[in-house]
Amino acid sequence: MRTTVTAAAVTAAAVLVALVGCADPQPAGTSRPDAADLELSGPWADVFAEALDESESAVEREILADGVVTSTELEQAHDGVRRCLADSGLAVDYSPDGGFELTDLDGDAPDMPFERSDAALQACETRFDSWVTFLYEQVRRNPERLDxxxxxxxxxxxxxxxxxxxxxxxxxxxxxxxxxxxxxxxxxxxxxxxxxxxxxxxx
Known part of the structure; x- marks a missing residue:
């Protein structure tokens, strides 16, 4: 069986994060950078500020720094994940409507336990795409950040x-x-x- 994440599953998770994830309290003694301090503006500015604070990837932070994710930048992040996964013998196919499918390089089900393929995916996303796809899709589906x-x-x-x-x-x-x-x-x-x-x- 292929490891598949559907568009609905991804968007459902994204909606959940958008509704409650940003409200999670920060650990005592820490502060999140303010959107205004980062010269970010617009309805999603505070989420971009959160992403810049939490991302462990210099590549990703460079994409997010201006508070906008373009389709070219989205593909840049996806290409980084693809190249990273290839080192583990895995491939990822992104749907234009959201979601993705994870296979091995010849298109079959990954020849490894789910725990290993999922760990490889998470490690690659940490390097290239912890936030890029999420923010691109959320801004695209709700640019004014309506309730x-x-x-x-x-x-x-x-x-x-x-x-x-x-x-x-x-x-x-x-x-x-x-x-x-x-x-x-x-x-x-x-x-x-x-x-x-x-x-x-x-x-």
């Missing part, structure tokens, strides 16, 4: 997955419990998860 619950509810309602009485508080409670009043694996639900504003799909 995630609000845009999810609007998308779900427009798709006919929830009735008009379903509100943001309902979505937050359901998101916290992992139970929703619709099939979360349906194409419509996955579309809202990946692209709630229709900016990728143009719906």
């Amino acid at each position: 995630e619950g609000t845009i999810q509810v609007r998308c779900l309602a427009d798709a006919g997955l929830v009735d008009p009485s379903y509100g943001r508080d309902d979505w937050e409670a359901d998101d916290g419990s992992g139970t929703f009043p619709f099939d979360t694996q349906s194409e419509a639900a996955q579309s809202c998860l990946r692209d709630p504003l229709g900016l990728w799909s143009g719906r």
Whole structure:
């Protein structure tokens, strides 16, 4: 079986980080650089500042330093991960809609335990792409950083997955419990998860 991370899984994790990850307290005696001090601006500036603080990669920090991730820079990060994984006999195929598939170099399932392939992937991402893909995709899907619950509810309602009485508080409670009043694996639900504003799909 191939090691696969779907677009939905990646975006779900990204949304979770966007909603709660940035609120995690820093250890006592430490401080995160302020976006203004780094001359960053825009709705995602504080997340770029967090990424610059936490990234262990000089290559990645150079990409993030201006508070923007271009498609060329995204490919640069992905190429770094590809070259790094090749040293372990692995290949990664990135989907334009998010997510990726991990195989060995001839396209078959990795000839190693998942723990080893996952460790290799994490080590390569630490060198090149702990934050680049995350920030590229989040800014692309929600450039103004609108409230995630609000845009999810609007998308779900427009798709006919929830009735008009379903509100943001309902979505937050359901998101916290992992139970929703619709099939979360349906194409419509996955579309809202990946692209709630229709900016990728143009719906």
